[in-house]
Amino acid sequence: MSRVVMDIDNLHARIGGKEILKGLNLQLEEGKVHAIMGPNGAGKSTLSKAITGHYDIEVLDGEIRYKGQNIVDWEPEDRALEGIFLSFQNPVEVPGVNNAYFLRTAVNAKRKHQGLPELNAAEFLREMKKLVQELGMKPEMISRSLNEGFSGGEKKRNEILQMMMLQPDVIILDEIDSGLDIDALRAVSEGINKMKDGKRSFLVITHYSRILDYIEPDYIHVLKDGKIIKTAGPELVAELEEKGYGAIEEA
Amino acid sequence: MAQEELDKAVSGEYALGFEIDIEEDKVPPGLNEEVIRFISKKKEEPEWMTELRLKAYHKWLEMEEPHWGHLEYEPIDYQSISYYAAPKKGPESLDEVDPKILEAYNKLGIPLEEQKQLAGVKVAVDAVVDSVSVKTTYQEELKQHGIIFCSISEAIRDYPELVKKYMFSVVPMNDNYFAALNSAVFTDGTFVYIPKGVRCPMELSTYFRINALNTGQFERTLIVADEGSYVSYNEGCSAPMRDENQLHAAVVELIAMKDAEIKYSTIQNWYPGDEEGKGGIYNFVTKRGLCEGENSKISWTQVETGSAITWKYPSCVLKGDNSVGEFYSVAVTTLAQQADTGTKMIHLGKNTSSTIISKGISAMKGQNTYRGLVKIGANAEGARNYSECDSLLIGDQCGAHTFPYLESKDAHGQVEHEATTTKISDEQLFYLRQRGITEEDAVSMIVHGFCKEVFSQLPMEYAVEAKALLNLTLEGSVG
Amino acid sequence: MRPVLLGSMSPESLMEELQAAPSRALAARRLSELGMPTRKSEAYRYFEIDPLMDHDWERVEISATSEIEETQRRIVITDGVVTALPADVEVQVGCSDAIDLDGAHFDPLYYLGHLMSREVISLRFRKDARVTIVHRCTQPAKLLAYRTAIYVDANVHVQISERYEGENACGALILSGHDAFVSRDATLTLVKDQTLRIGDYTPIFSHRIKVDSQASCRLHSFDFGAGSGLQLIKAELHEHARIDADHLLYAKDHARRGTVSQIVHIGQSSVSNQRAKNILVEKARGIFDALIKVEHSGKETKAHQNSKAILLNDGAYMASKPQLEIYIDDLEASHGSTTGQLDEAQLFYLRSRGIAKDEARKMLILAFANELIDALEDDALREDLHRSFEEAYWGTTNVTCMETCHGCEDLAAETAAK
Structure with missing residues (x-):
């Protein structure tokens, strides 16, 4: 077994007074792709919110140990600077904030955190333009307002663009395939696969197995009623497709 | 279609403009202390009520009629109005209600016989003609649930402690000019008390009818919903077609305790006057609800199609934390009608929320104004309001106006207002x-x-x- | 002079008391009808006008025309007197007691300003021009009243930017404003930066703008000030005329500032578009009280109005009163108003990318404000205002090019090509 980069231990969390995660245990291994699957309402998105420190979440009990530290009380930006990246299911639109300016601020915040010199506008834009092209995004995306008026596919590509610029260590992909046509899905998963380097870990949250044809998982975890009820290899996908979530019983 | 025909069609026909031919007991026009004492005596009121009425009268004398509304009308001569009119035969039971009144109410579609239910649903009705309540149905059945549903005159006699505690507590007697006048001369109206934890098993309803000539109608309604209770209350109204203007100045007070809910619906169809603006009711009404307790809710729904002049702002004071206020309104002004109506949502408690949906329709020479106040107090942390005020104009002689006042003092609150004006x-x-x-x-x-x-x-x-x-x-x- | 005492006077005694020019008879009649503003007046409802009206003011005497300095593109008005004029702009400047007053202005102080100004500073533009007007005020604790008239001739396009300086004018009350006449097919762009950089006085700007057939007026007001100040605007639109009015307010401390306006559509097919953005910090109060009125003659008009406010902390206060008064069915009209705070989801999104909370807040506030600053066509003015906003927000300037400019990829392309 590889080194554990994130260890979620007995996590209880609630949103708006309702307990959603009820003692969740999960270990993410370095360099591995973990897929979280489960029926609607199982707590998949809540898990991503708990890891990133979303304002809706109240952690009642348990720990999220990341690189050896319990991060449940950390500010969201501190988690990000330490390498946790969430690709949002529905990225929010931020009118008036220039996409390039936003991303440069984020990249430079991270560089500063790592003790690296900041990128100037030209260096940064050169890099950004290259990736924009690679992802098949329209060049005007660079200067438009952050996510404003982007189509579903454009938003997801923009998430991947940010991921590639920020070079995170743990990448959470929340329903990355929702609302994507086949071309966009291919471009997005190519981007993701390029990020695989044997060190970086992925947590792919999905309701359907479609995305797993593009991003090969090492582990499948089934999340049901706020707990991981089964962990297995990729062969579980076929079983789930055939029998559905109802057939999976707590191990 | 030619404009003339259209106008004819648009004016509709006031179907409820008939007059009931009954013998009336009426005081001569004019207002003074004597008249107030007379009303109080007629109602067999205790001394304390007479004193309160006189106090209100003196406050009224010192006040001025408000003219900030977007309304134009002939000055009201308060001395030419008769402040008390009652059908002569006082009813003891349904058998004793003047058959002419029964017939009239049937004509209005409001059955006063308990076995005849409105659209198959049980509805308890308090029928008010001019200054008095002529009949309240289903009282016995409601009593079994501990619910008090009676005329306000009865309540003053039979439940003085409740009346003393709550009357004037939401709308003080000197709240405004018309409220003060009402406090001095109110003649009847409805009192409702829902005890703790009781869900009122049927719709409660009051039907107001102005019948007598040259009279004003000044009813007063008081509804108290104790902790955890629920009531849905409806009022309707109509008046005969007359050439002169008649004054209607009512006051409604609602109080909702912790976890209680009051739903108050109005279908206002007073005589609107003719297309030249002759005749019709001047409708100056003060309606206010207090969400006293946590998680309480008051919801106003109004459909305003009548009256020559409408001046009314059913409001909610959201005092209890998490309390909810709602205002849903359709106001139609056609002929030469003018309406200045809207609501006030005063957010005092934490996480209070309010919704305002107002739809104004103007046709012919109608002038329709939405006027609303949303105020988020400094302590109303997390308060939320959403308002939507839409106007529909039909024809090029009418007007639609939107005057919202939005005041927010809370950095965690959210106030949103949207308005559109369109034609078909x-x-x-x-x-x-x-x-x-x-x-x-x-x-x-x-x-x-x-x-x-x-x-x-x-x-x-x-x-x-x-x-x-x-x-x-x-x-x-x-x- | 105690303004409140003027409220109950007859027109005749007003003329005498204020030693007004005979051409101001209409102003006296209207002021007498309207009365002096009090806290109960709708237009001054949220402003606290009473102490200003009840104060015994010493009036600033308008001196005779002084020596006039020659400048580049700048007109300077010091204490109500023109002290500098541009050599390079064709503008006819004069003082005249003749003025075509608006007989239906809603603001009594519009009339008081006119009654107190024997002469009006008039600027007539016969050719296209760009000019800056600097209003300077040097007399502390006094009441200064002066009026300007702007005439833009037919087919002429003019841009005026205005600034205000109040050196040594602490505690003064200024009653000023424009009567602007935009003739047929002309354009007037008025960019007003009402931020007081130096000094602390209370300005009450009362404007009247007449936009003739097919003419267009763009009004951009920016106010990043503290203290009290109000602008009152009455605009009338004739056939096919258009007004675009933007108001950006950033108020802090105990400021009480804002806009009260009436846009009246008289002619058919006229268009108005009004946008207000208000950012309120500390104990500041923002006012947006704006009426759009469509007269019976205003067929096929389009009138849109929108106000957005964010309260950045408890104690900040927004009073918003968007109003529509409509007398015709053949039109398109809407208004919207929101008051809230920074969006939590947006803030979280930025923070989840590693941007610190303060930085993320600033980005969102700037984004909120930028929409109105970016609406300026003039590059230099846009940069000035970005800087001005930054100064108000941080107390210093540290605006980066990418924050405000949307053309940076060109720069990158250039460097990449090298």
Whole structure:
């Protein structure tokens, strides 16, 4: 077994007074792709919110140990600077904030955190333009307002663009395939696969197995009623497709 | 369709303009201490009530009639109004109610016999003609649940402690000019008390009818919903067609304790006057609800189609944390009607929320004004308001005006207001007509769509009435 | 002079008391009808006008025309007197007691300003021009009243930017404003930066703008000030005329500032578009009280109005009163108003990318404000205002090019090509 980069231990969390995660245990291994699957309402998105420190979440009990530290009380930006990246299911639109300016601020915040010199506008834009092209995004995306008026596919590509610029260590992909046509899905998963380097870990949250044809998982975890009820290899996908979530019983 | 025919159609026909031929007991016009003592004596009121009335009268004398509304009307001569009129025969039971009144109420579609239920649903009715309550139905059945549903005059006699505690507690007697006048001369109205934890098993309803000539109607309604209770209350009203203007100045006070909910619906169909602005009711009404306890809720729904002048702002004071206020309104002004109506939502408690949906329809020479205040106090942390005020104009002689006042003192609160003013578009009409729908039906369809959000708030049987009323008022309105 | 005492006077005694020019008879009649503003007056409802009206003011005497300095593109008005004029702009400047007053202005102080100004500073533009007007005020604790008239001739396009300086004018009350006449097919762009950089006085700007057939007026007001100040605007639109009015307010401390306006559509097919953005910090109060009125003659008009406010902390206060008064059915009209705070989801999104909370807040506030600053067509003015906003927000300037400019990829392309 590889080194554990994130260890979620007995996590209880609630949103708006309702307990959603009820003692969740999960270990993410370095360099591995973990897929979280489960029926609607199982707590998949809540898990991503708990890891990133979303304002809706109240952690009642348990720990999220990341690189050896319990991060449940950390500010969201501190988690990000330490390498946790969430690709949002529905990225929010931020009118008036220039996409390039936003991303440069984020990249430079991270560089500063790592003790690296900041990128100037030209260096940064050169890099950004290259990736924009690679992802098949329209060049005007660079200067438009952050996510404003982007189509579903454009938003997801923009998430991947940010991921590639920020070079995170743990990448959470929340329903990355929702609302994507086949071309966009291919471009997005190519981007993701390029990020695989044997060190970086992925947590792919999905309701359907479609995305797993593009991003090969090492582990499948089934999340049901706020707990991981089964962990297995990729062969579980076929079983789930055939029998559905109802057939999976707590191990 | 020619404009003339349209106007004729749009004015509808005031179907409730008949007069009941009954013997009336009426004081001569004019207002002074003697008249107030007379009213109080007629009502067999205790001394404390007489004193309160006189106190209100003296406050009224010192006040001035407000003129900030977007309204134009002839000055009101308060000395030419008769402040008390009552059918001569006082009823003891239904058998003793003047058959003419029974017939009149049947004509209005309001059965006073308990076995005859409105649209198959049990509705308890308090029927008020001019200054007195003539009949309250289902009182016995309600009593079994501990619910008090009676005329306000009875309540003053039989439940003085409740009345003393709550009357004037939401609308103080000197709140405004018309409220002060009402406090001095109110003649009848309805009192409702729902005890702790009781869900009122039927719709409660009061039907007001102005009948006598030269009289004003000054009713007063007080509804108290104790902890965890629920009540849905409806009022309707009509008046005969007369050439002179008649004054209606009512006060309604609602109090909702912790976890209680009051739903108050009004279908106002006072005589609107004619297209020259002659005759019709001057409707100056103060309605206010207090969400006293946590998680309480007060919801106002009004369909205003009548009156020559409407001046009314059913409001909510959201004092209890997490309390909810709602205001749903359809106001129609056609002929030469003028309406200045809206609401006030005063957020005092934490996480209070309010919703305002106002739909104004103006046709012919109608002038329709929405005026609303949303105030988020400094301690109302997390308060939220959403307002939507839409106006529909039919014809080029009418007016639609929107005057919202939005005041927010809380950095965690959210106030959102949206308003649009539109006319029925030619494209919409053409589209519907191209599909074989008559012009009248097409207009009605569009108008109903416009009002849908509000009608859906009304109890079912009243929604049917409101739709019919709207059709009648706006028949075939676009050319 | 105690303004409140003027409220109950007859027109005749007003003329005498204020030693007004005979051409101001209409102003006296209207002021007498309207009365002096009090806290109960709708237009001054949220402003606290009473102490200002009840104060015994010493009036600033308008001196005779002084020596006039020659400048580049700048007109300087010091204490109500023109002290500098541009050599390079064709503008006819004069003082005249003749003025075509608006007989239906809603603001009594519009009339008081006119009654107190024997002469009006008039600027007539016969050719296209760009000019800056600097209003300077040097007399502390006094009441200064002066009026300017702007005439833009037919087919002429003019841009005026205005600034205000109040050196040594602490505690003064200034009653000023424009009567602007935009003739047929002309354009007037008025960019007003009402931020007081130096000094602390209370300005009450009362404007009247007449936009003739097919003419267009763009009004951009920016106010990043503290203290009290109000602008009152009455605009009338004739056939096919258009007004675009933007108001950006950033108020802090105990400021009470804002806009009260009436846009009246008289002619058919006229268009108005009004946008207000208000950012309120500390104990500041923002006012947006704006009426759009469509007269019976205003067929096929389009009138849109929108106000957005964010309260950045408890104690900040927004009073918003968007109003529509409409007398015709053939039109398109809407208004919207929101008051809230920074969006939590947006803030979280930025923070989840590693941007610190303060930085993320600033980005969102700037984004909120930028929409109105970016609406300026003039590059130099846009940069000035970005800087001005930054100064108000941080107390210093540290705006980066990418924050405000949307053309940076060109720069990158250039460097990449090298």
